[in-house]
Amino acid sequence: MEKSLLLNKFKSLSVQPEFVFLSTVNENGFPETRAMLNLRNPESFPKLKKYFDDNFISYFTSNTASQKLNHIVDANKASVYYVNPGTFEGLLFKGTIEIIKDKALKENFWHENWTMYYKGGVSDPDYSLLKFTPEQYKYYNGDFKVSCGIL
Numbered sequence: 001m002e003k004s005l006l007l008n009k010f011k012s013l014s015v016q017p018e019f020v021f022l023s024t025v026n027e028n029g030f031p032e033t034r035a036m037l038n039l040r041n042p043e044s045f046p047k048l049k050k051y052f053d054d055n056f057i058s059y060f061t062s063n064t065a066s067q068k069l070n071h072i073v074d075a076n077k078a079s080v081y082y083v084n085p086g087t088f089e090g091l092l093f094k095g096t097i098e099i100i101k102d103k104a105l106k107e108n109f110w111h112e113n114w115t116m117y118y119k120g121g122v123s124d125p126d127y128s129l130l131k132f133t134p135e136q137y138k139y140y141n142g143d144f145k146v147s148c149g150i151l
Helices: 003-015 046-051 067-074 103-109 112-116
Strands: 019-025 031-037 058-063 077-084 089-100 127-140 146-150
Touching: 003 077, 003 089, 003 127, 003 146, 019 067, 031 058, 031 067, 046 103, 058 067, 067 089, 077 127, 103 127
Parallel strands: none
Antiparallel strands: 019 031, 019 077, 058 127, 077 089, 089 127, 127 146
């Protein structure tokens, strides 16, 4: 499939699911996967749409005290998986992940209903913002065809 068509598929698939899967590498070298809110989803997070363009960078929020932050500090390699279970279409990005310290950016991403996770609001020290930058992809078209490459 032509790369521009693939990128359009990626863009469409990356905004559909409410949740995506983030994998980090633990202290023993094994992947740990968890479901995360898909902040790229414009229906759930319309004010964040401006942060997502064709570079496929993704942001996630997390508790600072979570093990995944230790994983990121120790090994910044990660993967993000988007899936449409109705069509079996899937998109795996492999890349790097970092903890964002920029207070203004954290404030821009903040949603008031997140106080259920971060009791102290946007200034809660347990509120962390993560930035995932993809480098490689593996796309499953739902019809047993796989495309791999570098972004």
